[in-house]
Structures are given as C-alpha cells and as structure tokens.
Amino acid sequence: MANNITFTMIKPDAVKNNYIGGILAMINEAGFKIKAMKYTQLTKADAEGFYEVHKERPFFGELVNFMSSGPIVAAILEKDNAVADFRKLIGATNPAEAEEGTIRKKYATSLGENAVHGSDSDENAAIEANFHFAMTERF
Ligand code: ATP
Numbered sequence: 756m757a758n759n760i761t762f763t764m765i766k767p768d769a770v771k772n773n774y775i776g777g778i779l780a781m782i783n784e785a786g787f788k789i790k791a792m793k794y795t796q797l798t799k800a801d802a803e804g805f806y807e808v809h810k811e812r813p814f815f816g817e818l819v820n821f822m823s824s825g826p827i828v829a830a831i832l833e834k835d836n837a838v839a840d841f842r843k844l845i846g847a848t849n850p851a852e853a854e855e856g857t858i859r860k861k862y863a864t865s866l867g868e869n870a871v872h873g874s875d876s877d878e879n880a881a882i883e884a885n886f887h888f889a890m891t892e893r894f
Pocket residue numbers: 809814818847848866867868869871872873874875
C-alpha cells in the first residue's frame with residue numbers, strides 16, 4: 756500500500772532525557788514524513804484506554820502510571836510499509852535486545868521505559884491516530 760501510516764509516541768522517559776530532537780532526526784532520516792504532531796500529556800484514563808489490550812498483564816498499572824507521568828510527543832508518520840518499517844526502526848521492546856542503529860538501542864532506558872511507541876498493525880495505527888488527531892490536524 757502506498758504511503759500508509761503508523762502512529763508513534765515519544766514516551767515520557769525520552770522527553771525528560773531531552774531526546775525529542777535525536778529521535779525525530781532518526782525518524783526523518785529513515786524516510787518517514789510527519790503527517791501530524793503534538794506535544795501533550797496522557798491522562799491516566801487516556802493511558803488505560805490506549806493500552807487496554809494489556810489490562811490483564813501484571814505490568815499494566817506501572818505502564819499506565821509511566822505513560823501518564825509526563826508529556827509525550829504524539830505523531831502520525833507516513834511512508835510505504837509504515838507499520839513494519841517503523842517497528843524495525845524502533846527495535847525490540849526490551850532495549851537490551853534491540854539491534855544497533857535502532858531508536859530503542861540508542862535512547863531507551865529499560866523494558867518499561869523504552870523511549871517510543873510504534874503501532875503494531877495498520878488497523879491499530881488508524882485507531883491510535885484517530886485517538887489523538889482530527890482530520891484537520893493532518894497534512
Ligand atoms: P509499544 O506498544 O509501546 O510500542 P511494544 O509493542 O514493543 O511497545 P507491547 O507488548 O505492546 O510492546 O507492550 C507495551 C509496553 O508495555 C512496552 O512498550 C513496555 O513499555 C511495556 N511492557 C511490555 N512488557 C513489559 C514487561 N514484561 N514489564 C514491564 N513493562 C512491559
């Protein structure tokens with residue numbers, strides 16, 4: 756599919772560590788176009804809704820507290836094969852297992868505080884993009 760989209764968040768750990776610029780540079784260098792972007796903070800309810808698929812997991816409370824603990828950068832990214840290519844660019848969930856050259860290898864702190872989110876399917880990319888952005892905020 757030509758020019759499809761994925762959704763990303765630069766998570767509170769990476770914002771606190773002043774990695775926004777470095778992460779955006781890697782995103783641009785990898786060929787993603789920024790279609791929408793905002794600097795915002797999730798409420799606890801937002802984070803619970805966003806990560807609802809994980810609500811039975813033992814780390815859910817920690818994940819929700821962390822994701823609502825400070826500002827994030829939310830963005831819609833556009834590129835051919837956006838979802839898969841962005842998952843490749845961010846690297847493994849656990850930064851200890853992330854490959855060289857990935858965002859998480861360079862910028863993540865731990866499994867829980869892993870610098871960035873990337874959608875895991877085209878369907879979820881559309882749901883997540885709609886969660887944060889109106890159509891009039893996309894360019
Ligand atoms: P994300 O959805 O944030 O892009 P992911 O798709 O690589 O990450 P998921 O399996 O969807 O990973 O998990 C969502 C988030 O929950 C992870 O990014 C991580 O911060 C946290 N998480 C996942 N597994 C664990 C765990 N075992 N312990 C603590 N936190 C975890």
